[in-house]
Amino acid sequence: AKAAGRGRHRFFEPSMHNNAANRQMLEHDLRGAVTRDELSVVFQPIVRAAGEEVAGFEALVRWQHPKRGLIPPAEFIPIAEESGMIGQLGEWVLIEALEAVRHWPGHLRLAVNVSPIQFNDPRLVDLVAAALTVSGVDPSRLELEITEGVFMTECDTTEATFAALKKLGVRLVLDDFGTGYSSLGYLKQAPFDKIKIDRSFVRGAGLDQRRNAAIIRAIVTLAESLGMDTVAEGVETHEELQQMRSLGVSEIQGYIFGQPVRPAEAQQLAQGRILE
Numbered sequence: 060a061k062a063a064g065r066g067r068h069r070f071f072e073p074s075m076h077n078n079a080a081n082r083q084m085l086e087h088d089l090r091g092a093v094t095r096d097e098l099s100v101v102f103q104p105i106v107r108a109a110g111e112e113v114a115g116f117e118a119l120v121r122w123q124h125p126k127r128g129l130i131p132p133a134e135f136i137p138i139a140e141e142s143g144m145i146g147q148l149g150e151w152v153l154i155e156a157l158e159a160v161r162h163w164p165g166h167l168r169l170a171v172n173v174s175p176i177q178f179n180d181p182r183l184v185d186l187v188a189a190a191l192t193v194s195g196v197d198p199s200r201l202e203l204e205i206t207e208g209v210f211m212t213e214c215d216t217t218e219a220t221f222a223a224l225k226k227l228g229v230r231l232v233l234d235d236f237g238t239g240y241s242s243l244g245y246l247k248q249a250p251f252d253k254i255k256i257d258r259s260f261v262r263g264a265g266l267d268q269r270r271n272a273a274i275i276r277a278i279v280t281l282a283e284s285l286g287m288d289t290v291a292e293g294v295e296t297h298e299e300l301q302q303m304r305s306l307g308v309s310e311i312q313g314y315i316f317g318q319p320v321r322p323a324e325a326q327q328l329a330q331g332r333i334l335e
């Protein structure tokens with residue numbers, strides 16, 4: 060149906076997996092990865108632009124393959140999506156991440172990525188509700204990061220899912236903002252609480268930088284007038300950090316404040332302040 064159209068196109072870019080055999084092998088291995096304990100979740104700090112306090116963490120999945128080593132999510136998430144494993148994988152990440160959050164100070168948020176395919180599964184809301192109940196984490200601390208891919212694979216339940224998640228009290232974040240097609244329309248279609256400005260707008264020098272700055276300024280203005288927060292991802296240098304601050308971005312994520320780290324290390328960061 061619709062899901063097989065535009066939204067799935069990107070899954071078959073040759074750059075994502077060199078050949079079919081390789082892909083098939085990864086798919087096969089991924090099936091048992093959870094039970095073999097090869098998957099883990101790491102956490103990257105998200106820091107308030109003013110004051111540099113940790114606001115929360117984004118959970119990012121890792122796969123330690125027994126023979127091939129660390130396989131990046133950009134390589135295996137698309138495989139999980141195509142092969143129907145993403146639901147199970149996503150649920151595992153959510154539960155695992157919420158378990159870690161229980162040990163953090165109560166004001167810190169957790170951001171979890173949700174694949175468009177998960178989002179279009181009507182069971183998602185119950186699953187999120189159950190995971191929150193089991194963990195005891197307040198729903199307002201959970202942010203679900205969704206890319207605009209969700210609108211390309213849109214199905215009958217997408218709108219209802221947005222509404223139900225809002226009702227549950229979780230926060231919704233539009234991820235990778237600015238990289239897709241008609242992003243402004245999407246802001247109207249769903250009750251997002253935050254916009255995550257894609258890192259392609261953060262980097263750049265000279266003319267590029269001036270253009271990026273103009274775009275970010277416009278996104279921040281738009282977000283503010285819609286009552287949404289903003290976060291810039293991929294901030295690596297001090298110069299970029301200063302730039303994001305001067306443009307009024309509310310939160311910062313990127314290597315300048317830390318790479319994704321294991322739960323124990325995240326807990327330490329959660330309890331202190333991060334210094335540059």
Ligand code: C2E
Pocket residue numbers: 103118119120131132133136149152172173174204234235292293294295312313314315319
């Ligand atoms: P994303 O959601 O846009 O996540 C941000 C990515 O940027 C992460 O890569 C993070 O490690 C990286 N990053 C953070 N700061 C910087 C920086 O300053 N510079 C640079 N160059 N990169 C930075 P990662 O962990 O490899 O994840 C890649 C993508 O895989 C994610 O992009 C997300 O789309 C997907 N992904 C990761 N974990 C999950 C998951 O649990 N579920 C789903 N559905 N997708 C996931």
Ligand code: CA
Pocket residue numbers: 117172204234
């Ligand atoms: Ca994300």
Ligand code: CA
Pocket residue numbers: 234235255257292
């Ligand atoms: Ca992103």
Ligand code: CA
Pocket residue numbers: 235
């Ligand atoms: Ca991305």
